[in-house]
Amino acid sequence: MKARDYQQECCDRLIDAMAVGHRWILCTLFTGAGKTVIFSLLAKMLCNSKILIIAPMRELVWQAADTADKVTGEYTDVEMAGAWGQDGRVTVASAQTLLRGRYKRFLGVRVIIIDECHTQFSPAFLAMLREFVEAGGYVIGFTATPFRMDGKPLMEVYEHEAFHMAAEDGIDQGWCVPPLAKIVRCRHFKMTDVRVTGGDFSAADLDLIMGAARPLSELCVTIQRERRGAAIAFLPGVASARALAEMAPKYGINAAFVCGDKSIQPEEERKQIITRYRQGDLDLLCNCQVATMGFDAPITETIFMARPTKSLVLALQIYGRAMRPLPGVVDGLETAEERRAAIAASDKPTFRIIDITDSVADHRLVTAVDMFVKEPSLREFAREAAGEAGEPASEEDLLAQAAEKLRKAKLIEEGLRALHGQAEAELHSEEVSIRGQKKDIADYKVPLRGRYAGKRMGDLPDGFIDWALRQPTIKGWQRSYFRREKQRRSALQHA
Numbered sequence: 001m002k003a004r005d006y007q008q009e010c011c012d013r014l015i016d017a018m019a020v021g022h023r024w025i026l027c028t029l030f031t032g033a034g035k036t037v038i039f040s041l042l043a044k045m046l047c048n049s050k051i052l053i054i055a056p057m058r059e060l061v062w063q064a065a066d067t068a069d070k071v072t073g074e075y076t077d078v079e080m081a082g083a084w085g086q087d088g089r090v091t092v093a094s095a096q097t098l099l100r101g102r103y104k105r106f107l108g109v110r111v112i113i114i115d116e117c118h119t120q121f122s123p124a125f126l127a128m129l130r131e132f133v134e135a136g137g138y139v140i141g142f143t144a145t146p147f148r149m150d151g152k153p154l155m156e157v158y159e160h161e162a163f164h165m166a167a168e169d170g171i172d173q174g175w176c177v178p179p180l181a182k183i184v185r186c187r188h189f190k191m192t193d194v195r196v197t198g199g200d201f202s203a204a205d206l207d208l209i210m211g212a213a214r215p216l217s218e219l220c221v222t223i224q225r226e227r228r229g230a231a232i233a234f235l236p237g238v239a240s241a242r243a244l245a246e247m248a249p250k251y252g253i254n255a256a257f258v259c260g261d262k263s264i265q266p267e268e269e270r271k272q273i274i275t276r277y278r279q280g281d282l283d284l285l286c287n288c289q290v291a292t293m294g295f296d297a298p299i300t301e302t303i304f305m306a307r308p309t310k311s312l313v314l315a316l317q318i319y320g321r322a323m324r325p326l327p328g329v330v331d332g333l334e335t336a337e338e339r340r341a342a343i344a345a346s347d348k349p350t351f352r353i354i355d356i357t358d359s360v361a362d363h364r365l366v367t368a369v370d371m372f373v374k375e376p377s378l379r380e381f382a383r384e385a386a387g388e389a390g391e392p393a394s395e396e397d398l399l400a401q402a403a404e405k406l407r408k409a410k411l412i413e414e415g416l417r418a419l420h421g422q423a424e425a426e427l428h429s430e431e432v433s434i435r436g437q438k439k440d441i442a443d444y445k446v447p448l449r450g451r452y453a454g455k456r457m458g459d460l461p462d463g464f465i466d467w468a469l470r471q472p473t474i475k476g477w478q479r480s481y482f483r484r485e486k487q488r489r490s491a492l493q494h495a
Helices: 005-019 035-045 058-072 095-099 102-106 123-134 167-172 203-210 213-226 238-251 267-278 312-322 336-344 378-386 395-419 462-470 476-494
Strands: 024-029 051-055 077-079 090-094 111-115 138-143 160-165 179-185 230-234 255-259 284-288 300-305 351-357
Touching: 005 024, 005 035, 005 160, 024 035, 035 051, 035 058, 035 111, 035 138, 051 058, 051 095, 058 077, 058 090, 090 095, 090 102, 095 102, 095 123, 102 123, 111 123, 123 138, 160 476, 179 213, 203 213, 203 238, 213 230, 213 238, 213 300, 213 351, 230 312, 238 255, 238 284, 255 267, 267 284, 300 312, 312 351, 462 476
Parallel strands: 024 138, 024 160, 051 090, 051 111, 077 090, 111 138, 179 351, 230 284, 230 300, 255 284, 300 351
Antiparallel strands: none
């Protein structure tokens, strides 16, 4: 299995970070970047070290073990109920199993890799990780989102971000399919009585509303008109997911539902339905709590978002299900231009997001418009969320942030005016590109104190950039600014 350039670069940076003594290290990569391949490759490169990979779900444990087998060429142990490991060099374990006390046998392992680390923040889990670090281990977290499910930045725990590659970067470099979106307002889907619990809209309240006959009928009409290729509908609960699967055939849609509750749907039945979907035997997969983290189905071309959310993390996970190109489209191509051209010429040149909300103008809602504006780096997100002691935002920065928020708000409102109407009515006839303007590295502020503090990266002399890249004390996120600016200048000179 040949690693992509960024996958190898990520491993190299992780090894460098460990070499200088970082114990809590984070890697943020877009959905579909191949995070499982990356940490399997890291395990292969650290061939003399014991590796423990911790995954949050049973399906992800087996997925990681299979990939590690192929990449390392070694047998990978699995530590999970029904599959107890022995004493292999590389072990994949479920978080639940380790937290029952079985992690003690792994104390002394050199590298502990946390898959989907944004989900694993319970006090017991963090206490376990601290024991690993105290025993000499390095904790490395992998995620597609640089913040937790509750919106708090991951840097509250992780001290160093070794690698950051956002969805926009994946699209620009030709590894991801670009998105198109429509925002559809269903007349009978009202959210006025929906409670907010745990920082997000109540799934139980949404399930009652969306599971009613009229909203489901409007959703079926929307699916009938807007579906392109294989599609996944994300519903708030089991009742609405099952009801949609039962109603969809009346509109000529071959559908089935899956949920994560084993008492409602046996695991074997769920696997069979997912296999049918991946093979192209279903038009629509009606999903509740299954097709998010780690769900890999490149055949997916349309996402129907029937579960409004305030959580950017959840929304990114959902929309990421359709970002992967079809198998074989970009494999073996060397340049971003070749990959983008191959995607454009494929049977899946874009993926579609049909966003079903009650009132998109209420900016509490996370909508399709928000998703593909350039994602902030971990450091930038932390500054915006909580501020940073000793580095107050300048008036210029505050004005820039306000201007960006206003731009996004206007984009949402313009989309609303263009797409206004109910599901039975004629929908807007044009697909709307929702990719935001990518902020150029030249416009970023210099992340160091001193004579160039506050200036644009694009205004720096070449000599200062070279000097900064040679400094061992500069943090990884700061070094990335100078490296990206140097790459930008080299590309301009080459052009």
